[in-house]
Amino acid sequence: MCGNCGCQTDADIKPSATAPTRVLQLQQNLLTQNDRRAERNRALFRHLLTLNILASPGAGKTTLVQSLLRDRALIAESDPMHHHPTPLQAGVIVGDLASDRDAQRLRQSGVPVVQINTGELCHLDADSVTQAAQQLDLAHLHLLIIENVGNLVCPAAFDLGEDLRLVLMSVTEGEDKPLKYPTMFKSAHAIILSKIDLAEVVGFNREEALHNLHLIAPQALIFELSATTGAGLPSFYAYLGQAIAQCREKTMAQPGLANSS
Incomplete structure (x- = not known):
């Protein structure tokens, strides 16, 4: 773990009678500060749909984001009320410990992408997202995608100011991921069972996988899809399209926001 968010194990802590208390206080302070910044982000992003995409490394986050960017027209058309603007304007923030390989892949779509290199940090936090978002033309976006660092532990605790938290679980990881990492799955609005091909x-x-998901995360919608073959994507796009339409309706209902969108 990173050792900077209070997530380190007992083995990482030097022997001390007061060490557990210090770690707990550090974590509480960091999360309190983060939650304040996340609320500011939520106000900043209120006119658009913000996604926080989380998964373990290799679950298919970047490939899914590539599909979303490629199929923006399909997402816009998926709303039966046709509330979506055309073309659908999107921006991406990508978090990795090092390199910008994923950002390079996503920039091929022509969409603006901002890379965050976290170094030793095993998650994105609200402040880093704020700074990255300042490099995007938020006023003209309808969709902001945040691809979090590949990790099923620490990112669960950090609110980034997102509207929807999407957790990926690939079929190559086995059926017991929700049982091993319950906090992450319990925090999800939607769970994507990826690589079904x-x-x-x-x-x-x-x-067995669906049983475990329903047991641990009964609140979450479940989508089974393959970003490679396209199987299952239409229903997921309809979900996103409806969510974007709801954001747009809220914006149009508030004159100050409507003028800025």
Whole structure:
């Protein structure tokens, strides 16, 4: 773990009778400060839909984001009331410990992408997202996608000011991920069962996985899809399209926001 957010294990802490108290206080202080910044972000992003996409490394976050950027017209058209502006304007913030490989992939879509390198930090926080967002023309965006650092532990505790928290779980990871990392899945608005085109090859037990997901995260919608083949994407796009339409309706209902969107 990073050792900067209070997530370090006992083995990382030098022996001290007061060490556990210091770690707890550090974590509480950091989260309190982060929550304040997240609320400011939420106000800053109030006219657009903000997604926080989380998963373990290799679950398919970047490939899914590529699909979303490629299919923006389909997302816009998925709302039956046709409330969406055309074209759908999007921006991306990408978090990685090092390199900008994912950002380079996503920039091929022509969409503005801001890279955050966290160094030793194993998660994005609200302040880093604020700084990255200042590099985007937020006033003209309808969708902001935040691809978080690949990690199913620490990012669960950090609100970034998002509207929707999307957690990916790939079929290649096994059926027990929700049981091992319950906090992350309990925090999700929607869970994406990714890489379903590989399910048969890896011997994935769909029934067991869905049982575990419903057990740990009954609040979350579940989408089964493959960003590579396109299977399952239409229903997910409809979900996003409706969410963007709701944001737009709120914006139009508030004159000050309507003028800035």
